Amino acid sequence: MPATRPAFVPASVGVPLLARPHGAVLFRRPEGEVTADRFLAAAHGLAAALPDAPLLNLCADRYHLALGLAAAALAGRVSLFTGERSSAWLDALAARFPGLTALTDHAATGPAGLPCFDLTAIPPAAGDFPAPCLPADRLAAIVFTSGSTGEPEGHRKSWGALAARSRDAGRRFGLTEAAVVGTVPGQHMYGLETTILLPFHAGAASWCGPAFYPVDIAAALAACPSPRVLVTTPLQLRALLTAGIALPPISRVISATAPLEVALATAAEHAWNTEIWEIFGATEVGSIASRHTVAGPEWRTYPRVRLTAAPDQAARVSAPHSAPFPLNDRVALDGPTRFHLLGRGNDLxxxxxxxxxxxxxxxxxxxxxxxxxxxxxxxxxxxxxxxxxxxxxxxxxxxxxxxxxxxxxxxxxxxxxxxxxxxxxxxxxxxxxxxxxxxxxxxxxxxxGLDAAAPPALPPPALPPPTLPPQTLPPRTLADRPA
Amino acid sequence: MSARATAVPIDVARLIVTTLNLEVAPEAIDPDESLFGEGLGLDSIDALELALAISREYGLELRSDDARNRQVFASLRSLTDYIDETRTR
The missing domain is CATH 3.30.300.30 (ANL, C-terminal domain)
Known part of the structure; x- marks a missing residue:
């Protein structure tokens, strides 16, 4: 494996690529289960074949996505994750990362103008492989929130930071042999952490088949053994509840990406006889806190994550293997491990x-x-x-x-x-x-069209005081997620 | 043949416009233009809302492992054809 740590960086603590027993199921594909030893063999085979270039991981299948990330980390290549595919954005990425190569699991998903590497063509390596340790500070991933933020640098993730967040999430949610069905794309931080990285470092096996429409989600849950954990968003949760499809028992639902209304959480808990938890995080640092939505608005940080107050309500987060980071959201601290969300930053x-x-x-x-x-x-x-x-x-x-x-x-x-x-x-x-x-x-x-009294044409520069209706919306309780 | 009428593009167009609160008139949607990306410019949140509305209206469930999913949502005409073939009410 090529050395990728510059010589001036002191040897750091090793963090295992996988912290799972050999026979543990990591991924559950419609065609069969992938155990840790099979995954390692495939990752070693792929690592030896990867081009020496930054890899834009566009794989649609979660197993392929995870395999690409693990093989790249083994080989010392950085994986880029973005949900945006506009041509202007991909051009900007290609210009910023010379040699950028799209890692795909289907020839058709490669964008024009980038070299593509189809990882499904690479056979697994022969033999048994122990789970290797990687340097904690190895740059494993760069995650982009969106091309529209004006942040072409993305957010850099060391393997140590990725592993720490997954391990802490696994502890917070008591995951031992959970079957995770995720409805969110693996290229986003929330999906990456919950559906790709949890199986590496916590007792979880992630579903790799389709899970977008309500019938997909119901079928995916039915294809997995108990205990089941559904990882989703408020919109999909609402759609699933509205569709009224019978679901097998779900031990826990995790929601993020947007605020989850308490009424919706209550209705879903009742309908599915489950607990619905929200995750709070930011792409810069990953998931850092959670709450049981119906139990109250207070968030509790993950183990080892601390918040400290800063001026203008922008709290600073400190978490293992991550640089201290100011939150974009405005929060009120109830101590270093508990807080309330007040709202989004103005520009976000x-x-x-x-x-x-x-x-x-x-x-x-x-x-x-x-x-x-x-x-x-x-x-x-x-x-x-x-x-x-x-x-x-x-x-x-x-x-x-x-x-x-x-x-x-x-x-x-x-x-x-x-x-x-x-x-x-x-x-x-x-x-x-x-x-x-x-x-x-x-x-x-x-x-x-809310305000019939709003001036139909634009008035002279000094606008008359608008006669707006009072705010009809409740103050936003912002359940965040890693964007 | 049952009593139900054949689904026609204009009915589906009305459903799309009402469900998604679009600013375009149903009559103005070209049956052959694409629904997502260029054309009508729908996105994945729309797909979810639309799937619910179609299920309510026509009693059919859209699923993403359907090999035809991409084709189904390609245009108003293809969506209408699919609804007509698979509807239960």
Whole structure:
């Protein structure tokens, strides 16, 4: 195995690639179970064949995704994970990571313009392999929240940090021989931690077949033995409950990516006779806390994770093998291991497990040739209403709204595309050139048709006080997830 | 032949527009343009909502291991055809 640690880094503690017995089931595929020893043989075989390049892991099958990550870590290659596939974003990644090679499990999933390596063509190595130890500081993964955040550097994960978060999650949820059915993509931090890494370091076997639509999820649960753990999102949880399909017993449901309403959690617990827990985290650091939703709003950090107060409510997180990191969300600390969430940072929007910066989206909009001014706005209920999407306003005399939308489509994560772009003669900027919160609120209300009294045309720069209805939404209790 | 009417693209278009709260008129959706990505621009959250609405309206369950899933959602016309073939009400 090539040495990848620079000579000046002191030898660090070894962290096992897998902390599971040889015969333990790690992955459950529709065609059969994959035990730890079979997985290791396949990972060693693949590690010897991988190109010497950063690997963009696009594998659709969770087993292949996990195999690609493990083999890359063994061989000292870094794995890149992104949920966004827009051509502009992939071009940016290719430019930032010379030699970038797409790791795929199906020829058709490779994007144009990148060399592809189909890992299904590589046979497992012959023989028995002990689970090797990797240096804790080995760079194993770079995870991107979304191309729309203006963060082309991504978040760098050492093998030690990935292993520590999985081990702690396994302890928090008491996983011994759990069958995990995940409905979230493995390329996102939440899915990566729960459905790919948990089997490496905790007593979990992850389902690798389809699990997106309610019938898929029901079939996946039925194909797994008890105790079952369903890892999902509020939207899929709601869809599954609404579909009313009979499910086998589920010992625990884990939800993340968006706030889970207590009423929904209560209804699902009742219907499925289970406990529903939420995970809180951030891509920078991974999952760090959890709560039993119906038991109250307080979050408890994972073992070994501590929060410390900082000005402007941006708490600092310290966790094993991770640099201290300021949270994007505003929290109130009840001590180093307990906290309440107050809200998102002002610039942050989350949707469908993706994260974007309003300023970043706005920059992309105003960067389109012919767009003189523009702004992206998030509806208040973006994270709780399934049909809610971003709103975009543009001043672009020579362009049609469809043209702007087509340009945006090539540049941003589809989930953040507005349903339509509203073209205006000008934006309601104040004399200093800023868009006051009240003016943005009026635009938002106007676009959503909430406020009949909202001015139909744009008023002169100083907007009259908008006559908005009182906030009808409860304050957001933000269940976060690693984006 | 049962009494139920054949599903036609305009009915499915209305279902899509109402379910997803789209700003486009049902009549304006080209039956052959793609529903996801370019075209109507739907995303995975929409797919989930739409699957629920289709199940409610036509009594059929969409699943992602259906080899035809990609084709089914390719366009309004293909979705309508699929509904017509597999509906139970």
């Amino acid at each position: 929007v989350k949707l469908g497990g993706r994260r974007a910066s309003l300023a970043g989206l706005t920059r992309i909009l105003t960067g389109i040739e012919g767009v003189e001014d523009g702004v992206f706005i998030a509806p208040e209920d973006l994270e709780v209403r399934p049909t809610a999407r971003m709103l975009a306003f543009a001043v672009a005399p020579a362009l049609r709204a469809e043209d702007i939308l087509a340009q945006l489509r090539a540049r941003i994560d589809p989930i953040f595309l507005p349903r339509r772009v509203v073209c205006l003669d000008r934006l309601p900027r104040d004399p200093l050139g800023k868009l006051p919160a009240r003016a943005l609120e009026a635009l938002r209300a106007q676009a959503l």
